[in-house]
Amino acid sequence: MKIVVLFAVFCLSLVQGLDNNDVNMIVSFATLDERATSVLAPFVCWSVYELSTVAKSLRDAGIATAASLQPNRPEFHLQNLVILADLSCRGTDEFLIKASNEGFFKSPYRWLLLSRDPAELDILEQLLMLVDSDVVLAQKRSEDYEFIEVYKITENSELIYNTRAFWRSTNNKSKMNTTRNEETDTALVIEDKSTSIAIVDTEYGIIEDYRKSKVLSRRRMNLRKHILVMANVITDSNDTRKHMDDRLNLHQDSITKMSYMVVKICFEMMNSTEKLQFSNTWGYVDKNGSWNGIVEMIIKKEADLGTLTIFTQERMRIIDYIAMVGATGVRFVFREPPLAYVSNIFALPFTGAVWVAVLVCVLACALFLYITSKWEATMGMHPMQLDGSWADVLILIIGAVLQQGCTLEPRHAAGRVVTLLLFIALTILYAAYSANIVVLLRAPSSSVRSLQDVLNSPLKLGASDFSYNRYFFKKLNDPLRKEIYNKKIAPKGKKANFYSMKEGVEKIRKGLFAFHMELNPGYRLIQETYQEDEKCDLVEIDYINEINPWLPGQKRSPFKDLFKINFIKIRESGIQSCIHQRLHVGRPRCLGAVNTFSSVGIMDMYSAMLATLYGMLLSPAVLLMEIAYKRLMVIREKKRMRQDKY
Numbered sequence: 004m005k006i007v008v009l010f011a012v013f014c015l016s017l018v019q020g021l022d023n024n025d026v027n028m029i030v031s032f033a034t035l036d037e038r039a040t041s042v043l044a045p046f047v048c049w050s051v052y053e054l055s056t057v058a059k060s061l062r063d064a065g066i067a068t069a070a071s072l073q074p075n076r077p078e079f080h081l082q083n084l085v086i087l088a089d090l091s092c093r094g095t096d097e098f099l100i101k102a103s104n105e106g107f108f109k110s111p112y113r114w115l116l117l118s119r120d121p122a123e124l125d126i127l128e129q130l131l132m133l134v135d136s137d138v139v140l141a142q143k144r145s146e147d148y149e150f151i152e153v154y155k156i157t158e159n160s161e162l163i164y165n166t167r168a169f170w171r172s173t174n175n176k177s178k179m180n181t182t183r184n185e186e187t188d189t190a191l192v193i194e195d196k197s198t199s200i201a202i203v204d205t206e207y208g209i210i211e212d213y214r215k216s217k218v219l220s221r222r223r224m225n226l227r228k229h230i231l232v233m234a235n236v237i238t239d240s241n242d243t244r245k246h247m248d249d250r251l252n253l254h255q256d257s258i259t260k261m262s263y264m265v266v267k268i269c270f271e272m273m274n275s276t277e278k279l280q281f282s283n284t285w286g287y288v289d290k291n292g293s294w295n296g297i298v299e300m301i302i303k304k305e306a307d308l309g310t311l312t313i314f315t316q317e318r319m320r321i322i323d324y325i326a327m328v329g330a331t332g333v334r335f336v337f338r339e340p341p342l343a344y345v346s347n348i349f350a351l352p353f354t355g356a357v358w359v360a361v362l363v364c365v366l367a368c369a370l371f372l373y374i375t376s377k378w379e380a381t382m383g384m385h386p387m388q389l390d391g392s393w394a395d396v397l398i399l400i401i402g403a404v405l406q407q408g409c410t411l412e413p414r415h416a417a418g419r420v421v422t423l424l425l426f427i428a429l430t431i432l433y434a435a436y437s438a439n440i441v442v443l444l445r446a447p448s449s450s451v452r453s454l455q456d457v458l459n460s461p462l463k464l465g466a467s468d469f470s471y472n473r474y475f476f477k478k479l480n481d482p483l484r485k486e487i488y489n490k491k492i493a494p495k496g497k498k499a500n501f502y503s504m505k506e507g508v509e510k511i512r513k514g515l516f517a518f519h520m521e522l523n524p525g526y527r528l529i530q531e532t533y534q535e536d537e538k539c540d541l542v543e544i545d546y547i548n549e550i551n552p553w554l555p556g557q558k559r560s561p562f563k564d565l566f567k568i569n570f571i572k573i574r575e576s577g578i579q580s581c582i583h584q585r586l587h588v589g590r591p592r593c594l595g596a597v598n599t600f601s602s603v604g605i606m607d608m609y610s611a612m613l614a615t616l617y618g619m620l621l622s623p624a625v626l627l628m629e630i631a632y633k634r635l636m637v638i639r640e641k642k643r644m645r646q647d648k649y
């Protein structure tokens with residue numbers, strides 16, 4: 004029993020208790036940046052009295068304290084946590100290594116490590132304090148403390164020490180050239196512009212702040228030539244490796260080049276050494292659940308960033324999307340089919356009202372003609388005159404409607420007026436109809452504007468032969484897209500319609516073909532190969548419903564914030580849009596859309612020709628019937644004459 008007590012006393016005497024200065028230093032540190040803070044002391048060997056003194060002082064300064072990590076707090080509180088540890092406590096080493104293994108040294112946790120003896124610092128080598136960590140060592144220098152930021156660039160690189168600030172207790176002001184403002188008791192901040200030292204004077208102590216910027220990631224921008232790896236996707240040509248940023252062969256792998264040119268600047272801003280890796284696919288999960296392509300490289304931490312990648316849910320689970328540095332899209336592109344291909348233009352002008360008007364006009368004329376011809380017949384007969392029957396009126400009306408005229412005609416003014424009226428009305432109708440047809444022949448249809456229209460239209464469909472196309476067509480499973488895929492892209496029993504870019508773009512040019520392609524290289528090909536008037540009627544329709552692709556990066560990478568900040572800077576400064584303008588090809592604009600000459604083909608007059616064909620086929624039949632009728636009449640005549648003889 005005695006031994007235990009002795010041992011305990013011995014231990015206590017080893018552990019230096021906290022004095023007033025230490026407590027004031029902790030409070031000064033916690034209040035320095037005036038951001039929301041709560042202090043955690045999950046593992047310290049201080050006595051209950053010392054702990055409560057710290058907690059009380061912190062509470063007086065408006066800062067909460069807790070003794071555990073409180074795993075259930077919502078995530079946005081994590082950035083407020085300052086975790087306190089005393090390196091002179093026994094067992095702190097194990098605690099820190101455990102915390103490091105569980106990722107507590109990554110962003111957004113903040114650490115304050117108290118150290119009174121430089122010999123205690125060996126443990127820091129073993130901790131994973133990378134560039135996103137915020138670890139401050141409070142190193143005791145006689146009465147004062149020096150706040151030192153510690154981090155390393157990679158797990159195995161050497162530790163980097165930067166002085167963040169000096170802390171002095173308020174009762175040793177002799178060295179300071181500041182005068183404390185006793186009356187108002189507010190913190191006094193003096194900024195020395197030449198050396199950028201800010202002196203913050205509070206009731207808890209005086210802090211000389213040496214930071215150039217209060218933003219941690221701005222101070223961590225220099226990676227000291229650390230190697231960062233970019234994984235690039237090559238789908239078009241292996242030559243791309245040599246032409247990543249020299250603007251040659253721009254139609255090959257344009258999205259890869261666009262991504263690389265921005266990433267290159269970002270790597271330079273971070274003073275890092277770039278290394279390029281190549282793959283020929285973005286990365287899809289196979290049946291075994293393993294990934295390929297650049298996604299695999301990023302998961303295995305062989306690459307830090309990759310070529311712009313389309314968002315998918317599976318990918319979002321395993322990689323982080325960092326920034327949008329360029330725009331492209333994958334859509335169906337086609338030339339709008341002429342109206343004649345999607346509907347019968349010869350019937351289009353006849354709306355219901357037109358039919359009614361024509362019918363009323365013709366029927367009224369027929370009625371009046373019948374009345375006048377009846378009256379004429381009573382006045383006297385002439386071989387060229389209507390005989391007052393419905394049959395003659397009908398012949399004349401049909402002749403007029405078909406613009407043929409008729410040998411029989413009225414002989415008196417009343418009938419002639421009716422005939423004249425009929426002819427004029429029908430001529431006007433014809434003029435209007437012909438003009439309408441001419442307009443309709445040249446009209447674009449505007450009828451294909453949605454996926455449903457694509458499915459119902461006579462357009463043939465195809466897709467560029469890239470892995471993303473095969474993946475998305477198989478994966479998108481709503482009924483409409485499934486039907487489009489099964490009916491038009493990969494019909495059962497036939498070869499699926501996957502073409503190279505060149506073939507596809509040529510098929511678009513010939514018309515009635517919609518090609519699912521990446522817009523940027525596709526439009527570049529179109530600009531190079533199409534006639535001016537062939538670019539006028541291009542239409543695009545979205546199928547996979549995606550937003551612009553983003554750069555993929557490792558999950559919880561220590562460089563993530565640096566990347567994000569730099570990419571936003573590149574974007575803000577206009578460099579990104581400059582690169583974009585240089586590499587991006589928008590939808591081709593055509594010149595002189597109005598006065599282009601368009602020829603009329605058989606397809607345009609298909610229904611008219613069909614009507615002619617039916618008429619021609621019908622006419623021999625009518626002829627045969629006429630001959631048969633004539634024969635019948637002759638036979639009947641003969642019979643009657645024979646009967647008359649007897």
Ligand SMILES: *[C@@H]1O[C@H](CO)[C@@H](O)[C@H](O)[C@H]1NC(C)=O
Nearest residue numbers: 145146147174175176177178
């Ligand atoms: C004041 O600071 C100086 C230099 O750091 C130190 O030598 C001295 O002991 C301090 N005095 C008091 C009262 O803390």
Ligand SMILES: *[C@@H]1O[C@H](CO)[C@@H](O)[C@H](O)[C@H]1NC(C)=O
Nearest residue numbers: 176177178179180181195211
């Ligand atoms: C205080 O300021 C004076 C002149 O302004 C300067 O010479 C002196 O070195 C300063 N002292 C300290 C401790 O900074």
Ligand SMILES: *[C@@H]1O[C@H](CO)[C@@H](O)[C@H](O)[C@H]1NC(C)=O
Nearest residue numbers: 225226227228229273274275
């Ligand atoms: C980049 O890192 C190297 C190696 O550490 C260093 O010598 C150089 O000064 C750094 N460049 C900049 C601009 O900081």
Ligand SMILES: *[C@@H]1O[C@H](CO)[C@@H](O)[C@H](O)[C@H]1NC(C)=O
Nearest residue numbers: 237238239240241242282283
């Ligand atoms: C590029 O080269 C690799 C082997 O070096 C080959 O497997 C791949 O098919 C090539 N890609 C292209 C687009 O030529």
Ligand SMILES: *[C@@H]1O[C@H](CO)[C@@H](O)[C@H](O)[C@H]1NC(C)=O
Nearest residue numbers: 288289290291292293294295
């Ligand atoms: C999936 O795993 C099995 C057994 O481990 C292996 O034989 C097969 O090749 C794997 N398939 C793929 C696509 O990796």
